[in-house]
Amino acid sequence: MAREKNCTHPKGIEYVKYVGGYELSDGGFHATFSCRCPDCFAEIPLTCSGSKEYVEKFHAEIKAKKLLDF
Ligand SMILES: [Zn+2]
Numbered sequence: 001m002a003r004e005k006n007c008t009h010p011k012g013i014e015y016v017k018y019v020g021g022y023e024l025s026d027g028g029f030h031a032t033f034s035c036r037c038p039d040c041f042a043e044i045p046l047t048c049s050g051s052k053e054y055v056e057k058f059h060a061e062i063k064a065k066k067l068l069d070f
Contacts (some may be wrong), residue, residue, distance in 0.1 A: 007040035
């Protein structure tokens, strides 16, 4: 079963969904993704900013990888 409070998320996080994003004044893009700890299920927001291509690539990568190391 899920561990609680004492979890420090050592094993990475799980991608859940794309939350939203907005264009930056310099032409870049800032996106927020929802992730969670696979152990305690705490929600961990993950942000990424850069060129639109970079953010799309990042999104595709975390979607495919599912479990991310930090
Ligand atoms: Zn955790």
